[in-house]
Amino acid sequence: MEGFVSSLVSVAFHGIAYGMILYVISVGLSITMGLMGFVNLAHGVFAMAGGYIMLSAMNSYDVPFPLAISLAFVAVAVASVVLERLLYARLYSAGDLEQVLLTIGLMFMAVAVARLAYGTLQQPVNLPTYLKGQFALFDRDFPTYRVFLIAFSSLLVAALWFGVERTRWGAKVRAAVDNRAMAQAVGINTSLLFTVTFALGSGLAALGGALGADIIAIQPIYPFENLINFLIVVAVGGMGSLRGPFAAALLIGISDTACKYWLPQFGAFFIYAATIGILLWRPAGLFGKAAP
């Protein structure tokens, strides 16, 4: 019994850490899809770029950890603005197929660049000493880094929700998600709003990729390997919402960890089956609004 409880706690703990990372990475995708209806399959590229930037800053230039993750956030956010203005903005009015193709093309290019620059091997993660070791809580030991991940992501999520629910920018975003034409008609510059939101979302993805480098291995095929998880979070949660993807990310994080722990012979089978079930029951996702 004691053994079962401790494995239950351990699965829940690691699942929540994984789910938090998934959420930080995917929330930007949910917002940009809700805002512009843009099918951005290349979102994982931003997460991978964040991971690589942090790891090379730390491993090659001895940049301290906090600075390295901030660097990842800023660099990817800036780069995403360039991409958005140069490529994405031209395809907002195009069909889904064009958007899918463009972003798959970007994924191929990113994978090739990552392989040229870093090789195919997984990058080692050297955490700072103050985040290593165990952390005692309620008579149990938890890995310090995971505790830090959960705490930090919770702070991020709280800040993000405050931003969207309580600030002027957040009100504009919500208005534009609900009805872009109407928002534009009352004088909101939706194109600028989208660029800023896109940059923020990409930056968050980079942050998630960097923070989660320990959980989701940083390697060149990262964007392809994790694409389905990011999409599940957004599709199951309901695009355009903040809460939906949060619930979906935790659900996936915990159930994936549980499946790997108790039923490794089935792999990710149950997650995909559950996704299909949920999407059939509610095609617009758990918290999404039905398509007009």
Next chain:
Amino acid sequence: MSTPSAASHTGSYLSDPRVRFIEWLPWVLAIACYFAAPTYLPLGSYILIMILFALSLDLILGYAGIITLGHAAYFGFGAYVAAILAVRGTADPLIGIVVAGAAAGLLGWLTGLVILRTRGLTLLMLTLAITSICYEIANKAGTWTGGADGLGGFAMKPILGLFKFDLFGKTGYLYCLVFLFLGWWLVRRMIYSPFGASLTGMRDNVLRMHAVGSPVYQRLVVVYSISAALAGIAGALLVHTTEFVGLKVLSFDLSGELLVMLILGGVGRIYGAFVGPLVYLIAQDSLAKQFPEYWYFGIGLMLVLVVMFARGGILGLLDKLLSRMRRGKP
């Protein structure tokens, strides 16, 4: 005949359905290759198989407008059915083709019933999830599928008891060519039928098709099942000619690669599915092994360029060129 050139076949109901002279060119070329390049026949068979596979994708993506990232599910399912049948049942290739095609068509029908109720991102997501499930099953059910090692070690019987599969792939090449021809014939007939016209109608304006009373959902399910069956046959052909099946046939990579080939050739036109795999696979054969990184970068760049500047792919560019030349001459 007005604007559409010989190479287009973009599914206009009003265009002349008769087979034009130039449409025999691919078949003449294919037979010429059989005699001219005997050492390249295994590659040739693979190209023919991928053309059939691309044709099946073109039917749902280019004509019916169903965006899928998981067409490899049906190709892979057909391939595994053919391989398991050869190991545990009969190694007769024609029975294998029929069974694999029927099985993949059935899977297409069942999954189509479910997923075609949705649209957009949800649909995309569901196609991905179905492929991933098939992949997981093939990976974990090792006693039947061989798992990560793949399934091999079976020998196909001669076709009709007469034509043995030889070491140089001569029989295999002609075998694939015959089935590609049948697939082409079927797809071409469908596109020029009223059914085909309703497919392009749904692609271009689904609301209006609902408004005129077209049974949109049923037609999408039908075309999806047919496309799945064709993909399954292509998968079975691959197994019969190589006498091996591995997990790659169910991977996301294959779906992605196929999409790239079709886009390169030109989506929504029959011969786009012919030109794309041909150019892509020949380029891959000569370039990819020497420079794998640059190859993937090149594919990505090509996709971006096609989307930005040449939505019709190679054939679209050709069309533009031809019409410009015609306009030049008074």
